[in-house]
Amino acid sequence: xxxSVEICKRLHNFSLDISFESNSKRIGILxxxxxxxxxxxxxxxxxxTPDTGRITVENRTLFDRGNKINLKPQKRxxxxxFQNYALFPTMTVEKNIAAGLKGNKKENxxxxxxxxxxxxLTGLEKRLPGxxxxxxxxxxxxxxxxAYEPDVILLDEPFSALDMYLKDRLQQELIQMLExxxxxxxxxxxxxxxxxxxxxxxxxxxxGCIVAEGPTKELFRNPVKKEAARLTGCKNFTRxxxxxxxxxxxxxxxxxxxxxxxVPDDVAxxxxxxxxxxxxxxxxxxxxxxxxxxxxxxxxFEQNYYxxxxxxxxxxxxxxxxxxxxKLDILQKKGMPDYLxxxxxxxxxxx
Amino acid sequence: xxxxxxxxxxxxxxxxxxxxxxxxxxxFLGIFAARKVVKASPGKKAVIDGILTLPMVLPPxxxxxxxxxxxxxxxxxxxFLFDEFGFKVVQTWLxxxxxxxxxxxxxxxxxxxxxxxxxxxxxxxxxxxxGMSDTRIFWKVIVPTAGPGxxxxxxxxxxxxxxxxxxxxxxxxxxxxxxxxxxxxxxxxIQDGDYLAAGIWVAIVMVIAFFVIFLMNLISGxxxxxxxxx
Numbered sequence: 001x002x003x004s005v006e007i008c009k010r011l012h013n014f015s016l017d018i019s020f021e022s023n024s025k026r027i028g029i030l031x032x033x034x035x036x037x038x039x040x041x042x043x044x045x046x047x048x049t050p051d052t053g054r055i056t057v058e059n060r061t062l063f064d065r066g067n068k069i070n071l072k073p074q075k076r077x078x079x080x081x082f083q084n085y086a087l088f089p090t091m092t093v094e095k096n097i098a099a100g101l102k103g104n105k106k107e108n109x110x111x112x113x114x115x116x117x118x119x120x121l122t123g124l125e126k127r128l129p130g131x132x133x134x135x136x137x138x139x140x141x142x143x144x145x146x147a148y149e150p151d152v153i154l155l156d157e158p159f160s161a162l163d164m165y166l167k168d169r170l171q172q173e174l175i176q177m178l179e180x181x182x183x184x185x186x187x188x189x190x191x192x193x194x195x196x197x198x199x200x201x202x203x204x205x206x207x208g209c210i211v212a213e214g215p216t217k218e219l220f221r222n223p224v225k226k227e228a229a230r231l232t233g234c235k236n237f238t239r240x241x242x243x244x245x246x247x248x249x250x251x252x253x254x255x256x257x258x259x260x261x262x263v264p265d266d267v268a269x270x271x272x273x274x275x276x277x278x279x280x281x282x283x284x285x286x287x288x289x290x291x292x293x294x295x296x297x298x299x300x301f302e303q304n305y306y307x308x309x310x311x312x313x314x315x316x317x318x319x320x321x322x323x324x325x326x327k328l329d330i331l332q333k334k335g336m337p338d339y340l341x342x343x344x345x346x347x348x349x350x351x
Numbered sequence: 352x353x354x355x356x357x358x359x360x361x362x363x364x365x366x367x368x369x370x371x372x373x374x375x376x377x378x379f380l381g382i383f384a385a386r387k388v389v390k391a392s393p394g395k396k397a398v399i400d401g402i403l404t405l406p407m408v409l410p411p412x413x414x415x416x417x418x419x420x421x422x423x424x425x426x427x428x429x430x431f432l433f434d435e436f437g438f439k440v441v442q443t444w445l446x447x448x449x450x451x452x453x454x455x456x457x458x459x460x461x462x463x464x465x466x467x468x469x470x471x472x473x474x475x476x477x478x479x480x481x482g483m484s485d486t487r488i489f490w491k492v493i494v495p496t497a498g499p500g501x502x503x504x505x506x507x508x509x510x511x512x513x514x515x516x517x518x519x520x521x522x523x524x525x526x527x528x529x530x531x532x533x534x535x536x537x538x539x540x541i542q543d544g545d546y547l548a549a550g551i552w553v554a555i556v557m558v559i560a561f562f563v564i565f566l567m568n569l570i571s572g573x574x575x576x577x578x579x580x581x
Binding site: 042045046047072073074075076077078079080082084086087088089090091099100102144145148 | 471473474476477478479480481482483484491492495496498
């Protein structure tokens with residue numbers, strides 16, 4: 001067992017109550033802002049103390065309320081990359097990296113040199129954090145953590161403070177820098193793209209509870225619960241009633257949907273991603289929606305259509321249909337389609 | 352110029368000596384108190400902060416009254432200090448130092464506390480997860496980061512200690528060459544109607560005061576270096 005976590009903690013307006021075990025080296029935690037995911041990381045690092053629970057890493061117990069074990073953060077050997085990197089502002093890059101080292105002067109200097117090289121900080125050793133760019137700060141913070149050789153690295157929303165155009169490059173850089181790291185890395189984020197590209201295994205947290213967990217790609221394909229689907233980026237939901245093993249009635253969309261996946265007995269909602277609709281001109285076939293156009297929005301690389309389903313019941317919410325630029329040409333030539341088709345493989349069946 | 356040659360310079364040295372010693376004591380006590388208060392629970396914080404700040408808000412004579420109550424040799428503490436260690440506080444230079452320290456200490460404490468409270472808690476957490484002890488984090492991370500605030504607190508403390516009058520005159524008295532500080536000297540010569548001597552001492556105090564403010568502006572200017580001017 002690489003890592004096993006069981007935490008209960010009462011917070012201001014809800015309770016954090018999560019438990020998971022994983023052998024995976026790259027774990028993602030996805031959740032909206034303020035859902036308790038940072039608190040979970042802080043509990044693992046020992047910055048906050050859970051009310052009850054147990055945390056073990058590679059058979060080393062960091063926290064066990066029952067047996068009164070609560071290691072200090074200094075003894076946990078858990079690295080924490082803060083959202084703002086938390087570099088010590090009055091220390092140079094070198095001194096920051098050396099801050100936690102315990103060896104003698106010569107060993108430490110050697111270790112610092114090694115880290116400076118590995119994290120491409122050569123030439124910046126004497127700079128203060130305020131004189132570094134966002135990306136350089138992130139590398140320095142990571143070098144400081146790695147110099148200390150932690151068993152686990154926790155990444156707390158590491159990209160949310162960055163400009164859009166930097167984000168993508170730094171995400172790739174971080175993944176590459178962590179490539180040869182043997183320990184477990186846990187990434188917490190509210191951004192589905194970040195967790196999707198980073199993690200092998202994913203936990204989705206909503207209001208302090210795990211609503212879904214599993215291999216990341218599988219979880220995006222079948223999020224099981226409506227809240228989980230929403231956090232993975234699904235925009236369109238409808239209440240459904242089960243008709244048979246492969247058919248449901250989509251109440252708000254006023255149509256019967258055929259599904260490839262077997263409909264579970266306790267299905268309550270169907271979800272459909274905004275990019276997955278197929279425009280159809282002419283005859284109505286199976287799994288097709290009749291709609292009225294409500295409004296549109298032009299984005300640099302896609303066009304968003306907001307639609308109202310026809311024949312749906314009155315409470316129906318707006319359907320989002322996002323069309324990428326390459327496909328827009330067809331729409332411009334042929335005009336708005338008569339129907340939108342739902343791919344039976346891509347319909348999410350949710351609780 | 353004859354008057355300058357005949358001038359007894361002892362008040363300047365007594366004041367400077369008192370100021371330096373009181374500042375050194377306040378520096379460590381102030382940082383120590385600030386650290387304790389920053390970490391305390393809100394209720395405790397309010398009470399301790401109130402007590403520590405009182406000497407700054409009350410008239411110095413009130414502080415002088417309490418100091419006399421404590422250190423007079425007719426009182427238990429004063430008696431104990433004299434009998435056990437031979438320390439005499441009332442009417443001595445030690446009294447100057449204690450009075451100046453008590454009055455100036457809140458400036459050090461409040462400045463240190465204000466700048467420590469502004470420090471990102473993540474710096475402390477980061478230090479801890481990197482295996483640094485809390486003491487090491489305090490001296491290596493918090494104090495340097497709070498540096499400009501602590502520095503301006505130190506200078507203000509020195510200035511206040513240098514000019515202390517009320518509590519000093521009550522506890523230490525005005526013994527020329529022993530406890531006679533500049534502020535007491537000025538009051539004394541004015542009572543004698545010697546405006547020339549008073550003027551000279553006033554000029555000396557003003558030069559020192561201006562120099563102190565100038566130093567402080569230099570330091571806070573350095574702190575603001577990375578922030579735009581308007």
